[in-house]
Amino acid sequence: MATRIKQLVSHLSGSDMSAELWQDVPLAPPDSIFKLTAAYKADAFKDKVNLGVGAYRDDNNKPWATAILLNDETLDHEYLPITGLAEYTAAAAKLILGPGSPAIKEDRVVSVQTISGTGANHLGALFLSRFYKFNGPPKVYLSNPTWANHHAIFRNVGIEPVDYAYYDPKTIGLDFEGFLAALRDAPERSVFLLHACAHNPTGVDPTQEQWKAIAEVIAAKKHYSFFDCAYQGFASGDLDKDAWAVRHFVERGLPLLVCQVSWETTD
Ligand SMILES: Cc1ncc(COP(=O)(O)O)c(C=O)c1O
Incomplete structure (x- = not known):
């Protein structure tokens, strides 16, 4: 694997010919979170805390979930099937939709494991750009503001998203x-x-109550809901409460997709 990565890198950067090939590739816009991480690293304050990226850390401020996963001999570290580990995707669907979800009972759920939440958003956007067509390509609305990558993810699949009003700085x-x-x-x-x-x-x-009213208009206008759920459990501390909106939409029979980041927790 290490060799393969090295070959790919040298292929992209190794010769005059490749320099000529890639000279017009534009630089992606910087992500403000990574700027914050760089500023954090440069800060000499001894009690500094990095709240920029949502990852569990130990008392020494080091991420630890990866080490636990790598060292767990009971886990299967082999290649997964294309759509991911079936037990995992089934458990993730239960986590967001609820174990008693009518959508699960009636076998109306399709789950695919992706590389990170960004990968889920990318696949969701790509799928819609290919297959969600009524009168031409889909019109996609993003909250103003939103996670910066949402714009780039939709533009990347040929969709120019439009903002919808969301945050009121006055209140x-x-x-x-x-x-x-x-x-x-x-x-x-x-x-x-x-x-x-x-x-x-x-x-x-x-x-x-506001979600109910939102669902009402979405149903009336036959809109499609693209839920991004990156922080289930982080808003209220309760996994079920934080899944309420998605479950309400499912109960109402609204079609939707969910990009879900499922976090591992230990007691
Ligand atoms: C709203 C939202 N969606 C998706 C993601 C992407 O998650 P990941 O870091 O797993 O790619 C994030 C991460 O910041 C996020 O805030």
Whole structure:
């Protein structure tokens, strides 16, 4: 594996001919989180804490889940099937949809394991760009603001996303009326990317009553819900509470996809 990686790197960078080939490749925009990480590393303050990236850390501020996984002999470290480890994807579906979910019982759920949450968003966007077509390519709406990569992920598959009103700086809360108006004004069968909980970057989530009203308009306009659920359990501390919006949409029979990051926790 190490050799293969080395070969790929030298292939991309190794000769005058490849320099000529790649000279017009544009530089991707920097991600502000990585800028924050660089600033954190440069900071000499001894009690510094890095809250930039959502990963569990030990008392020495080192991520530890990877070491546990690598050292666990009971885990299968072989290649997985193309759609991932079936036991894992089934457990992940139960985690977000709930064990008693009608969608699971009626065998209406399809799950695919991806490389990270970014990979899930990419595959979701790619799938919609290929197959979600009513009158041409899908119109995709992102909350204003949203996780910076959402824009790049949709542009990467040829979709120029449009913003919908979400955050109101005056109240430091949800622009609920603006959000509903955007849902109503969007053409039928648009795609709305919704943060299932712990909205990134604002931390502002609709209440359950507001989610009900949002679902109402989504149903009336036949919109498609693209849930990004990167922080289940992090908003309220309760996995079920944080999955409430997704489960409500499923109960209402709304079609949706969920990009889910499932976190491993230990007691
Ligand atoms: C809203 C949201 N979606 C997806 C992701 C991507 O997750 P990952 O780091 O697993 O690629 C993040 C991570 O910051 C996120 O905040």
